[in-house]
Amino acid sequence: MSDRFVVDPPQLDLLLKQLRLPTMRALWRGFTERADREGWSAARLLAALASQEVTDRERRRFERHRAEAKLPPGKTLDNFDFTLVPAVSKARVGVLASGDTWLDEGANVLLFGPPGTGKSHLAAGLGLSLVENGFRVLYQRTANLVQKLQAARRDLALEGAIRKLYKYHLLVLDDFSYVTSENAETSVLFELIGARYENRSLLVIANEPFSAWGRIFGGDAMTLAAVDRLVHRSHIFELNVESYRRRAAIAARRAEAGEPADGTQAGGPESG
Incomplete structure (x- = not known):
């Protein structure tokens, strides 16, 4: 009597489905055929299938977290031109992009500057890098989030709504300066800041300095x-x-025209 284990493919498919191993379920037939041809050990076959499952699970996790982050599309640190914003250190931003200790400490990032200076692009690029490094990020227009929190307060569910945001290591608040106490009950925003203080990080994008924030709160x-x-x-x-x-648009037009980036004409000084 043979003691060889007989594989029932439909039953194995069902077992892998119940174990929530979709990649192994999709690949096991091809891998076992290769293992038979090349004489793999059982341990090597299992390791190969498990490795594929982990890799695919990480890919699915990243895609899921990138989608839920609601980051503005097409804005990455790779296509952010740091030469146009000399006050921002590329190395310093690179350290933040790794997420290491500052997210564990609940530290914040504050971006100030007039409209069009690249704040949202920088924030989105930083957020995407953090998602790539395994962190969870949520990008929100501040006014929209305030409205959601106001609705939660009316439903006596503000504490729960703020608690749900804890799952995000970084909460990005864009257009922070556009929220005013005249058209929004911004005490919910203050409660959000207080709840995340030293627990979870915020990235605030503001057009105006602290001195103008009295009208917000x-x-x-x-x-x-x-x-x-x-x-x-x-x-x-x-x-x-x-x-x-x-500046980025001007630089792109000059590159298309074959002109130097500094605006000088080829072979001569910049014309007045």
Whole structure:
């Protein structure tokens, strides 16, 4: 009597489905045929299938987390031109992109500068790099998030709504300066900042300096308290330069025309 184990393919498919191993379920036939041809050991076959499952699981995780991050498309650190924003250190941003200790400490990143200076691009690129490194990120327009939190407060569910945001290592708040106490009850924003203080990180994108934030929070006391929590253990970047978008467009047009990036004519000085 043979003691050879007889494989029932439909049953094996069912077992792998129940174990939630979709990649192994899809690949086991091809791998076992190759193993038979090449004389693989059982351990090598199992290791090869398990490795494929882990790789594919990581790919699915990244795709899922990238989709849920709601990052502006097409904006990465690779296509961010740091030469147009000399005040921003590429090396410093690279350290932040690894996510190492600052996210564990609940530190914040604050980006200041006029419209068009590349703040949103930089924030989106940093967020994408963090997702690639296994962290969870959520990118939100501040006014939209405030409206959601206001609705949660009306439903007596604000604490739960804020708690749900804890799963994100970094919460990006774009257009922060556009929220004002005149058209939004921004105390929910203050509660969000307080809840994440030293626990989870925030990245704030603002067109205006701290001195103008009184109109966001509607009073000096709340403004000072919010700024104090945001600044503690923060990384601050000031992009007070000419419009990044305008300079990038000019540089692209000059490259297409074969002109030097500094605007000088080939073979002679820049014309007046």
